Amino acid sequence: xxxxxxxxxxxxxxxxxxxxxxxxxxxxxxxxxxxxxxxxxxxxxxxxxxxxxxxxxxxxxxxxxxxxxxxxxxxxxxxxxxxxxxxxxxxxxxxxxxxxxxxxxxxxxxxxxxxxxxxxxxxxxxxxxxxxxxxxxxxxxxxxxxxxxxxxxxx
Numbered sequence: 001x002x003x004x005x006x007x008x009x010x011x012x013x014x015x016x017x018x019x020x021x022x023x024x025x026x027x028x029x030x031x032x033x034x035x036x037x038x039x040x041x042x043x044x045x046x047x048x049x050x051x052x053x054x055x056x057x058x059x060x061x062x063x064x065x066x067x068x069x070x071x072x073x074x075x076x077x078x079x080x081x082x083x084x085x086x087x088x089x090x091x092x093x094x095x096x097x098x099x100x101x102x103x104x105x106x107x108x109x110x111x112x113x114x115x116x117x118x119x120x121x122x123x124x125x126x127x128x129x130x131x132x133x134x135x136x137x138x139x140x141x142x143x144x145x146x147x148x149x150x151x152x153x154x155x
Contacts, residue, residue, distance in 0.1 A: 030150060031084045035077055037142035042073040045134045060128045068120065068128035072135010075116045079109050079139055 027035070046069050053062050086105035090098040113136065120127045 027084050031080055034080050034142050034146045037145050038076045038138050041138040041141045064128035065131040068131025069135045071127050072132045076139035082109055
């Protein structure tokens with residue numbers, strides 16, 4: 001029995017599952033709710049997009065659309081985490097230093113968005129453009145939903 005426990009500990013240590021879960025739990029409540037809504041909105045867009053590809057817009061491959069949605073979802077989740085870390089870093093700073101740091105992080109997040117679209121263009125059809133756009137825009141939809149829920153204290 002002891003051998004199996006050590007095998008499990010070695011497996012989880014190698015995978016880093018505990019560290020990823022700690023990172024998720026260390027985020028603020030608002031960020032966690034927003035991440036959940038990013039995933040939910042992407043799943044909804046996936047269903048709507050696959051239906052639209054099958055019925056209306058046959059010009060994009062459904063597999064590339066799914067890959068684009070996944071890339072956009074990962075991008076949106078990364079932007080939520082980066083925004084959370086940026087706010088955490090700038091809270092204790094002086095006003096001028098906080099403004100400069102906030103601007104730098106803001107530009108960095110937009111470079112991340114540009115890098116995602118460069119990857120889509122250079123992948124030559126592996127990632128669907130419309131799926132990626134839908135995944136990237138899911139962050140804004142999730143932010144509006146989270147803001148409404150937090151305002152009404154439903155979450």
